[in-house]
Amino acid sequence: MPETTRNVADVTTDPATAATGKTAVLYRMALPDHLCPAGQKARWLLQSKGFEVDDRLFRERAEVDAFKAAHDVPTTPQVWIDGTRVGGYDALRQKLTGYDPDATTYRPVIYLFAVAAATALALSIGFLGALTWQTLGWFISLSMILLGMQKLRDIESFTTMFLNYDLLARKWVPYAYVYPWVEVGAGVLMTGMILTPLSAPAALFISTIGAVSVFKAVYIDKRKLKCACVGGGSNVPLGFVSLTENLMMMGMAIVMLLHLAV
Structure with missing residues (x-):
């Protein structure tokens, strides 16, 4: 599946079904007054790890609120990989890079x-x-x-x-x-x-x-x-x-x- 960027209003496929193989589904905000930086970072991280990104954009605040209620999540972006919801950018970073925010580091x-x-x-x-x-x-x-x-x-x-x-x-x-x-x-x-x-x-x-x-x-x-x-x-x-x-x-x-x- 080629990389796509689509408005959420134009998407009907279930993210768990669409996220297969090396295709990841990403929901992120691209509102007129706010382009979500965590969503941009999530998209870049997925691409850097070889994923094709089914990029689904929220264009209105009402779409964001409806999505949160439907999937019982507190924030966006949200990512699906291999049919399973990973979570936001921090969870994605931990999954793909092994990053541990609590690890000892010099x-x-x-x-x-x-x-x-x-x-x-x-x-x-x-x-x-x-x-x-x-x-x-x-x-x-x-x-x-x-x-x-x-x-x-x-x-x-x-x-x-x-x-x-x-x-x-x-x-x-x-x-x-x-x-x-x-x-x-x-x-x-x-x-x-x-x-x-x-x-x-x-x-x-x-x-x-x-x-x-x-x-x-x-x-x-x-x-x-x-x-x-x-x-x-x-x-x-x-x-x-x-x-x-x-x-x-x-x-x-x-x-x-x-x-x-x-």
Whole structure:
């Protein structure tokens, strides 16, 4: 069956009957004021996996409501494969790619550190003409900025996760809200190599407390927690990544303070 795009009003075949072999049936909204992005993604995913798409479009809101009532579903798009309703885009993604939204992953941290490293290299080559110890310093300070911004993106979720293990935040809740601002501020000042008497002690303070908190929670208390290092809602496990983040800050702060004292 060739790929088709038809209005729902022009379709009479049952989706379970039409969805056979490598033909998938997709119902999605294409209203005058709303082209459903999840429906577009579902169509693209099906095509990328070799399916021919029997693409059925809702052109009016009344058609959407009638479809939901008839099939007892809360949302659209809806997909049928091999005569069976799969569900919406998230369910389709799980079925075709094995994606697990609850699975542990280090991907957000890898991407963040990769961007910080690439930026540090660009700064070093562009301004210094070579890789130096400053490259490492920029990598750490830029990582601090990016990590802090991830925390500030949803500070309520971050603070909830942070309070699970940070020793100072559990004693004084406002510290959880202050922490990402200090991390970003210290990172900005360290990147610009200015106000070291302010930035280095601040970074040393929060990183020392952070390192001790993570070490106690993970390696002494043996607690299995999610890391708040890349903000709330992540599936990055607490442990090596967060400890590394804090140790990098500690190391850079100590080096800067020693350099200041010379």
